[in-house]
Amino acid sequence: MAGVSVAASVxxxxxxxxxxxxxxxxxxxxxxxxxxxxxxxxLSIPEILEVNEALPQSSAYRNVTAxxxxxxVRRVTGVDDHGRFELAEELAGxxxxxxxxxxxxxxxxxxxxxxxxxxxxxxxVVAEEQGYQVTGHQFDLVGxxxxxxxxxxxxxxxxxxxxx
Amino acid sequence: MAGVSVAASVxxxxxxxxxxxxxxxxxxxxxxxxxxxxxxxxLSIPEILEVNEALPQSSAYRNVTAxxxxxxVRRVTGVDDHGRFELAEELAGxxxxxxxxxxxxxxxxxxxxxxxxxxxxxxxVVAEEQGYQVTGHQFDLVGxxxxxxxxxxxxxxxxxxxxx
DNA sequence: GTTGTAATGAGAATCATTCCCATATAGTGT
DNA sequence: ACACTATATGGGAATGATTCTCATTACAAC
Numbered sequence: 001m002a003g004v005s006v007a008a009s010v011x012x013x014x015x016x017x018x019x020x021x022x023x024x025x026x027x028x029x030x031x032x033x034x035x036x037x038x039x040x041x042x043l044s045i046p047e048i049l050e051v052n053e054a055l056p057q058s059s060a061y062r063n064v065t066a067x068x069x070x071x072x073v074r075r076v077t078g079v080d081d082h083g084r085f086e087l088a089e090e091l092a093g094x095x096x097x098x099x100x101x102x103x104x105x106x107x108x109x110x111x112x113x114x115x116x117x118x119x120x121x122x123x124x125v126v127a128e129e130q131g132y133q134v135t136g137h138q139f140d141l142v143g144x145x146x147x148x149x150x151x152x153x154x155x156x157x158x159x160x161x162x163x164x
Numbered sequence: 165m166a167g168v169s170v171a172a173s174v175x176x177x178x179x180x181x182x183x184x185x186x187x188x189x190x191x192x193x194x195x196x197x198x199x200x201x202x203x204x205x206x207l208s209i210p211e212i213l214e215v216n217e218a219l220p221q222s223s224a225y226r227n228v229t230a231x232x233x234x235x236x237v238r239r240v241t242g243v244d245d246h247g248r249f250e251l252a253e254e255l256a257g258x259x260x261x262x263x264x265x266x267x268x269x270x271x272x273x274x275x276x277x278x279x280x281x282x283x284x285x286x287x288x289v290v291a292e293e294q295g296y297q298v299t300g301h302q303f304d305l306v307g308x309x310x311x312x313x314x315x316x317x318x319x320x321x322x323x324x325x326x327x328x
Numbered sequence: 329g330t331t332g333t334a335a336t337g338a339g340a341a342t343c344a345t346t347c348c349c350a351t352a353t354a355g356t357g358t
Numbered sequence: 359a360c361a362c363t364a365t366a367t368g369g370g371a372a373t374g375a376t377t378c379t380c381a382t383t384a385c386a387a388c
Binding site for chain 1: 241262264265271273276282283287290294295296297298299300301302303304305306307308309310313
């Protein structure tokens, strides 16, 4: 556990999926995967750049996009407009999110199997009624995080425009 | 829109909530509320401008923001980055969304009471574990809409940028 | 009507994200 | 190792949505 404590399978999967598109698993991409894998929550590009100081913005965007196309990463939309990114569920496991309406932070949560089943079923039924082909669902909770609960009363933060 | 078949109570509520913040329920704001109320799905600013041709962009953004602050409108984030807007649940009723991963369109759906109850419960449990104060949830389905299913394979549609 | 406050609209400014392109690097075959 | 070709990189310019600025206008209360 010197530098990176990321399961080897994650990197293998990433390399494999990129390879399928004739794309390489370069150092920059490996760094991105490592960053996302160790974060435990979806990160925005600015947050990724904070962790990888030498990484140019354009490379971050370009490679996150490449990883998304390869199915290694997925984009999460939270309370604000910032794109946030996390490893695809096949690599990180299925889970949901808890977003703070004040500061915009998003955390991972794991729902009960029962709820999960109910949601899957509901998804199928409702979507088929509309003629959609369902490819996934998103169940996100919105609230106020412990930190922001303590803060006096910042007016719902600059970021957190009209969340639920 | 002429005859405007929007429940009077919606406008009353809007006026009331704006009034509470010393803000007026002006013609522009009324037009926005009417547009959103009759759409039946969340609209992006470009879409709103399409319906209200004479409306300047800056007024649209400014007033949507004002309506959000007054609790009349809420922002919805779908598959792409476009902000989409709809009437607050207190005015339009609680519901969820079905988003097309291709073109980004978002439709309203009404889930079963059973699922709704399960989600509320799960929300409470999970959030309390994390010390959050839950204020709401969001259950969105992602899929491919009937129209996009027919299209060969446009790579995530041009819509992702402009209006619908 | 006068006065004060809020609203409007046109355009400038901001900010995240994407695009462009010249250079660097990995992978492959020799 | 050598050359060759495709992909990746990074710096900066371009794009596009959203926000801000400000002079002007409309409304409400006096």
